[in-house]
Amino acid sequence: MSVTPIRLFGDPVLHRPAAPVVDFDAELRRLVDDLTDTMQAAGGAGLAAPQIGVGLRVFTWYVDGEVGHLVNPEVAPVGEEVQDGPEGCLSIPALRYDCRRHLHVVATGWNVHGDPVRVEGSELLARAIQHETDHLDGVLFVERLADADRAAALAEIRAAEWNGHGSYLPVVKVSPH
Ligand code: NI
Numbered sequence: 001m002s003v004t005p006i007r008l009f010g011d012p013v014l015h016r017p018a019a020p021v022v023d024f025d026a027e028l029r030r031l032v033d034d035l036t037d038t039m040q041a042a043g044g045a046g047l048a049a050p051q052i053g054v055g056l057r058v059f060t061w062y063v064d065g066e067v068g069h070l071v072n073p074e075v076a077p078v079g080e081e082v083q084d085g086p087e088g089c090l091s092i093p094a095l096r097y098d099c100r101r102h103l104h105v106v107a108t109g110w111n112v113h114g115d116p117v118r119v120e121g122s123e124l125l126a127r128a129i130q131h132e133t134d135h136l137d138g139v140l141f142v143e144r145l146a147d148a149d150r151a152a153a154l155a156e157i158r159a160a161e162w163n164g165h166g167s168y169l170p171v172v173k174v175s176p177h
Helices: 026-042 123-136 147-159
Strands: 046-048 058-063 066-077 082-089 092-102 104-110 116-122
Touching: 026 046, 026 058, 026 066, 046 123, 058 123, 066 116, 066 123, 082 123, 092 123, 092 147, 104 123, 116 123
Parallel strands: none
Antiparallel strands: 046 058, 058 066, 066 104, 082 092, 104 116
């Protein structure tokens, strides 16, 4: 396990675009392992490299029991349908707001070995892919909220106990059975 501290809202690495991956090497494999372990320890549906302090275009997801990752993703909507539903972010603990997203997307990119990958997703997978791709562009989901919700979310963040702490190490949840 390589559970890594998760950066919190306000850390500059979360608010600037990440750089494309150039080398598909052992360091990239370790990054994908760290993202996967940290995401699962935190119970998240997705995690992007900037959230563990690495400014590279890589993210992982865990949706419907399936773990995946994408390197240098490009995402496009499929059709016009949208979904409104609750969204959160491991870099903004405990905050949840309804966020509008495309219902269906297609993502293309590469796996950790440098093979081309194409992923089609709907509902929660589509939401996770859009949320994590935003992270790679330095965009957090609160910036996607309607004006009133965004103002309320930012006020909640300013008042949060964790605000100013920089990062936290997710506590691995151990099943009682
Ligand atoms: Ni997030």
